[in-house]
Amino acid sequence: MPEKTSLRVCGLARIFLVVFSVLVARMAFVQLVIGEDLAERCRDQRALALATMPVRGAIYDRNMRVLAGDFKKPAVVVFPGSVKSLESVAGMVAEVAGAPTGRVLSRLSSPAPFLVPAGILSSPAFAATSPAAPYTEALRDPGVVVVEQPVRYDPEGIGAHVIGYVDPSGRHGMSGVEALLDRYLSGEDEAKVAVFTDAKGAPLRGLGVRWLPGKPARAGVRLTIDRDIQALVEQVMDDTIKRGAVVVMDPRSGDVLAMASRPTFRPDDIATAMKDPASPLVNRALSAYPPGSVFKVVVAAAALEAGTASLRDTFHDAGYVDVGGVRFKCHSYEQGGHGDITFLDAMAYSCNTAFIATALRVGAPRLVDLAQRLGLGATTGIALPGEQAGVLPDARSMSLQDVANLAIGQGRITVTPLQVAVMMSAVANGGLVRRPRLVMEIVPSDPSASQMAARTIRPEDPVRVLSEDTCHQLVFMLETVTRWGTGTAAWVAEGGSCGKTGSAETGKVDGTGSPLAHAWFAGFAPLSEPRLVIVVFVEEGMSGGKTAAPVFARIANGALKLYPAAK
Structure with a gap:
């Protein structure tokens, strides 16, 4: 092979090697460094927020057991496009939400999913496996999903007067420790109950309903309370x-x-x-x-x-x-x-x-x-x-x-x-x-x-x-x-x-x-x-x-x- 041709081939090989190395490095960077962030962005493009809750710091007892900030209550997500028993699901939502059945049926005609929030339904209503449980048929419908919705306050209501409560926006404390230490407990982000759906409003397999926590607040508070x-x-x-x-x-x-x-x-x-x-x-x-x-x-x-x-x-x-x-x-x-x-x-x-x-x-x-x-x-x-x-x-x-x-x-x-x-x-x-x-x-x-x-x-x-x-x-x-x-x-x-x-x-x-x-x-x-x-x-x-x-x-x-x- 002529000398000039050999030099050209070597030069091209070096260029390809450099380009390949850059691509490998970029792929490694995407995979290892920013991959999770990109995946979250891609995921969030398909996410529909059903409920939001401002992020606040947790309130703990003296032994670091949560008094406010990390509790769960049952809630229901309805996927209208997947509902089989329209009448029973509409009846359940109308009764527990106190809404006219006609308005609920109109809501069910839209493909967008919606949330029946925690606290509206009583806990026994979610015992769908019990024959005597209320709304059994509706809760077994493929278009109805029972989820655990995060809530700030203990469902048992322990320490209400000490902990206090927040304003209607959920961002600022109005009484108790919530008000006393609001400068530490308040956050800037929102947590979300989100649902991931396809173009028809059906839940995506493996994703469905998720809790997206948001960025944490500045601090939590540990009390002397036992x-x-x-x-x-x-x-x-x-x-x-x-x-x-x-x-x-x-x-x-x-x-x-x-x-x-x-x-x-x-x-x-x-x-x-x-x-x-x-x-x-x-x-x-x-x-x-x-x-x-x-x-x-x-x-x-x-x-x-x-x-x-x-x-x-x-x-x-x-x-x-x-x-x-x-x-x-x-x-x-x-x-x-x-x-x-x-x-x-x-x-x-x-x-x-x-x-x-x-x-x-x-x-x-x-x-x-x-x-x-x-x-x-x-x-x-x-x-x-x-x-x-x-x-x-x-x-x-x-x-x-x-x-x-x-x-x-x-x-x-x-x-x-x-x-x-x-x-x-x-x-x-x-x-x-x-x-x-x-x-x-x-x-x-x-x-x-x-x-x-x-x-x-x-x-x-x-x-x-x-x-x-x-x-x-x-x-x-x-x-x-x-x-x-x-x-x-x-x-x-x-x-x-x-x-x-x-x-x-x-x-x-x-x-x-x-x-x-x-x-x-x-x-x-x-x-x-x-x-x-x-x-x-x-x-x-x-x-x-x-x-x-x-x-x-x-x-x-x-x-x-x-x-x-x-x-």
């Missing part, structure tokens, strides 16, 4: 309390382990809750009410701290005491009073006469000052929207009658169940007031791609308000309440318990003209190294000892098993 304890509290409340609240705290850290209010609501159906005259959107754990005899804990603490009373001091109770021309009755009035009674037993039997006398000894300035330092009369710092500060009187303008009223938790004083939990935690942990903690950690959704590091919110340093000796005496006094006093129904057999009952006058009467009272029980367990403070409030529950104390015992017995000492 899902198991929260579920226990809500179950007990559903059994026993129509209107009221329960707060469970760890007095050692200030962690809020559970917070529930009744009536409750569904975060995915705020419209219904807004029309409910029972005001289910109100978080009663953060709302202020007269404390009644629960305030006697403050009176006893002030007297013991100041040395103006001892457990052995004796009072005479004739069933009433006159202060400045006003008669204040004890609940023992009809029986002629308690007679001679020690300060210790006055706590056990909640003697108004003894505590009014004690409060007059202590004086208004000391009482109000200690109440303030124990966290009453101001928001707790938990920062949830809607928290009320409550009310304390101005000591400078209080009359003797005002002091007498304050001694029994009446008059110009209101407190929230959360504030009472903070107060009782101070007694339980030896005199230290801790700010309640609800948020443990801000958790980046994608730590590898995020410029934001995980942020741990540590408990704040406590402030000493009471001496350890005063707290020891208070615990002894509160133990008599559950052992033989007004709160025996709150006794916990394993480890013991202590606390204080309260029946607070509301100023309202029932249909028979009898006064209505709120019921309280605030206490902690076990007696040695307490790890749970539990506050039970029952709106118009009448008797703290009969209504609220049994709820405390039931929650304490269950929660102590769920939250052992090792935690």
Whole structure:
């Protein structure tokens, strides 16, 4: 072969080799680097979005179990072109969606698939294999597909008042943690329920209905709530309390382990809750009410701290005491009073006469000052929207009658169940007031791609308000309440318990003209190294000892098993 021809062949070979190498490199790049993205683009060209949901960060409990953000509910996708039993499918959709049958039939005449969203159909409706299940024929139709539609909120509704809800757009929090930490939870993308169809509207084999998650939000949030304890509290409340609240705290850290209010609501159906005259959107754990005899804990603490009373001091109770021309009755009035009674037993039997006398000894300035330092009369710092500060009187303008009223938790004083939990935690942990903690950690959704590091919110340093000796005496006094006093129904057999009952006058009467009272029980367990403070409030529950104390015992017995000492 001539030399020139050989050179040309070699040159062409080099060119072909270079071109081939470039093609191989490009194919490798497409296959390995951008192949997935291109496949998604191709797929999305055939995708029809049936429902969208703005992406928000997840809300977790203390053990990283999801409270909001990743739940499933059954929904139905209808492919009109594949429907065989037009009448039965139209009847099902019309009934569950509340739409006229004619409009549904018109919708079925279009080839485009559509979604009957999660929550419209009840779960039993999807048991298509059961002969007795509703809509059995329609759900077995080849043009009907049952899917699991992702929803943000737990179908069981656990922690609704803590978690809160979002605005109608689904993008911004309006209450609870959703509002408090919206700057972390809100996202910019949308997740979609999408269906992949051919030109005739039939689902593509192997694709069908898919959930396209979208880009993650900035971060999720880890709370101090324990899902198991929260579920226990809500179950007990559903059994026993129509209107009221329960707060469970760890007095050692200030962690809020559970917070529930009744009536409750569904975060995915705020419209219904807004029309409910029972005001289910109100978080009663953060709302202020007269404390009644629960305030006697403050009176006893002030007297013991100041040395103006001892457990052995004796009072005479004739069933009433006159202060400045006003008669204040004890609940023992009809029986002629308690007679001679020690300060210790006055706590056990909640003697108004003894505590009014004690409060007059202590004086208004000391009482109000200690109440303030124990966290009453101001928001707790938990920062949830809607928290009320409550009310304390101005000591400078209080009359003797005002002091007498304050001694029994009446008059110009209101407190929230959360504030009472903070107060009782101070007694339980030896005199230290801790700010309640609800948020443990801000958790980046994608730590590898995020410029934001995980942020741990540590408990704040406590402030000493009471001496350890005063707290020891208070615990002894509160133990008599559950052992033989007004709160025996709150006794916990394993480890013991202590606390204080309260029946607070509301100023309202029932249909028979009898006064209505709120019921309280605030206490902690076990007696040695307490790890749970539990506050039970029952709106118009009448008797703290009969209504609220049994709820405390039931929650304490269950929660102590769920939250052992090792935690």
